[in-house]
Every structure is written in C-alpha cells, then in structure tokens.
Amino acid sequence: MARRQPLHGSAAGTIIAILAVFVLAADQFVKYLTITHLPEREPVPVLGSFLQLFYVRNAGAAFSIGEGATWIFTIALAVVACVIVWKAFSVRARLWAVVLGALLGGVLGNLTDRLFREPGFAVGHVVDMISMPWMLPAIFNVADMFIVTGMISIALLIISGLRLDGTRERDAKTTDAAEADAPESGESEEPREPEKAPEAEKPLGEPSSDPSDASAPSDASAPPGSSENGSEDRHTAGAGA
Numbered sequence: 322m323a324r325r326q327p328l329h330g331s332a333a334g335t336i337i338a339i340l341a342v343f344v345l346a347a348d349q350f351v352k353y354l355t356i357t358h359l360p361e362r363e364p365v366p367v368l369g370s371f372l373q374l375f376y377v378r379n380a381g382a383a384f385s386i387g388e389g390a391t392w393i394f395t396i397a398l399a400v401v402a403c404v405i406v407w408k409a410f411s412v413r414a415r416l417w418a419v420v421l422g423a424l425l426g427g428v429l430g431n432l433t434d435r436l437f438r439e440p441g442f443a444v445g446h447v448v449d450m451i452s453m454p455w456m457l458p459a460i461f462n463v464a465d466m467f468i469v470t471g472m473i474s475i476a477l478l479i480i481s482g483l484r485l486d487g488t489r490e491r492d493a494k495t496t497d498a499a500e501a502d503a504p505e506s507g508e509s510e511e512p513r514e515p516e517k518a519p520e521a522e523k524p525l526g527e528p529s530s531d532p533s534d535a536s537a538p539s540d541a542s543a544p545p546g547s548s549e550n551g552s553e554d555r556h557t558a559g560a561g562a
Contacts, residue, residue, distance in 0.1 A: 327413035327487035328412070328413050328414070328418065329413075330412075330413070333409065333412040333414075333417075334409055334410070334412075336415070336422055337405075337421050337422035338422070340418075340419060340423050340425075341425040341429060342426070343426065344422075344425075344426025344429075344430065344464070345430050347463055348431075348463040348464040348467075349430065349433065351450070351462070351463050352434070352448040352450070352462065355374070355448055356376070356448060359374055359450065361377065361378075362376065371453065371455060372451075372453055374451065375449075375450065375451075375452040376448070376449075377449050378438075378439075378446035378448060378449075379446055379449050380446045381394070382394055391435065391443075391446070392443050395435040395443045395444070398428055401428050402425060402428045402429060402432060405424060405425045405428065406425070408421065408485065411485050411486065413485065414484070414486065414487040416483060417483070417485050420471055420474040420475060423470065423471050423474075424467065424474075424475070426467055427463075427464040427465065427466070427467030427468035427471060428464070428468060429464075430462070431447050431464045434446065434447040434448060435447065447462065447464075449461055449462045449465075450462055451466075
C-alpha cells in the first residue's frame with residue numbers, strides 16, 4: 322500500500338485554520354442560542370435524564386474549580402493557543418492538522434468568553450449548557466468537547482508514533498540504523514597491494530635461482546691460467562717431442 326505524501330506547509334496550515342474557525346463559530350453560535358433562548362440554571366430535558374440543557378456561567382475550570390482565579394485560566398488558554406499556532410508551522414501529517422485545528426478552535430472558543438464576556442476583560446465567565454447527569458456531574462459546552470477530544474487524540478497519535486512531519490518513530494529508527502551501517506558518501510576503500518613475503522636467507526654455497534646470476538662468466542671461479550695456459554703447455558710439450 323502506497324504511503325501518502327506529506328502535506329505542504331501551506332496546506333496543513335489551511336486545514337488547521339479552517340477547522341479552528343469552524344469550531345469557534347459553532348461554539349459561539351450555540352452559546353448565543355443558549356443565552357437568548359434558555360433560562361439560567363433551569364434544566365431543560367432533551368433526552369430525559371440522558372441529555373439535558375442547563376445554562377450556567379462558569380468563572381472557573383471544570384467542576385467550577387478555581388472560580389476566584391479566572392485570569393489564570395485566561396493566560397493558560399492564551400499560551401495553549403500560541404503553542405498550537407507555533408507547532409502548526411511544522412505539521413505535515415493530515416491527522417495532526419485535523420486534531421490541532423479542532424483543538425485550537427475549542428481553545429479559542431473558551432478564550433473568547435474569558436476575554437469578552439461579563440464581568441470584564443480577561444476575567445469573563447464561560448457559557449456552559451450541556452449536561453449529562455448519568456455520566457458526569459459537570460456542565461460543559463461545544464468548545465470543551467473539542468478540547469477533550471483533541472487532547473485524547475494527541476495522546477493516541479503520540480502513542481502510535483506518528484510525528485508532526487508525517488513520519489513514524491519506527492521508520493525513523495530504521496532509517497537511522499541504515500545510515501549508521503552504510504559507509505559515508507565520498508569515501509572508498511583503496512585496494513591494497515599484497516605484501517611481499519620476505520625472502521629467506523640462502524645458505525652459503527647454494528646456487529642462486531635468480532636468472533641474472535647466469536649472466537656471470539662460468540669460469541669466474543676457475544683459477545687463472547687453468548685453461549689457456551694448460552693448452553699452451555701441451556702444444557709446447559708436443560713440439561719438443
């Protein structure tokens with residue numbers, strides 16, 4: 322099965338931006354409908370006790386934690402949004418683009434409430450309206466759903482080994498091992514000349530096997546006068562006879 326090509330940087334950024342705007346718009350639209358049509362702090366059954374609408378304003382985090390430190394949550398949401406935008410420049414995987422886009426939209430949805438809703442700038446209360454008493458005692462909104470889903474998805478992507486650039490951990494390890502085993506480019510081993518075995522010392526008096534020694538005169542070791550003088554002596558002796 323052919324592997325998908327990684328996204329171009331602009332394509333990944335476009336996916337993240339579109340999803341973030343869509344989630345932000347959906348969250349703010351539902352909150353607008355909640356404020357204009359639902360009574361505050363009165364349950365409105367949708368599916369009996371399974372799903373209810375319950376309009377409240379939350380100054381803190383989940384389960385109304387930290388209601389007296391709203392500004393801390395405002396800073397935290399702003400930091401998370403900045404980190405997602407920063408990471409978006411290195412995203413090349415489609416799954417990461419979808420997950421980060423949805424997460425960014427959820428973060429911006431609640432950050433908008435913190436910045437612009439009553440009682441004031443950076444300390445605004447988040448509008449919540451969805452209640453599922455059988456599962457959670459907390460009341461949440463559309464932005465919360467995308468934040469929770471996005472965080473779970475990020476954990477699953479990390480566990481699966483999928484990186485922001487579209488590669489996987491196991492593929493990267495295989496590539497690194499192959500590069501470590503391969504010789505460096507531009508380097509080649511030069512063939513080595515075979516080493517000559519040292520010649521053994523010949524004992525004195527042993528004839529040499531070197532052809533150059535045959536060029537030496539064969540009578541070089543004969544005593545002087547052993548051949549020519551001997552023949553002259555024989556002629557002299559014959560003449561005297």
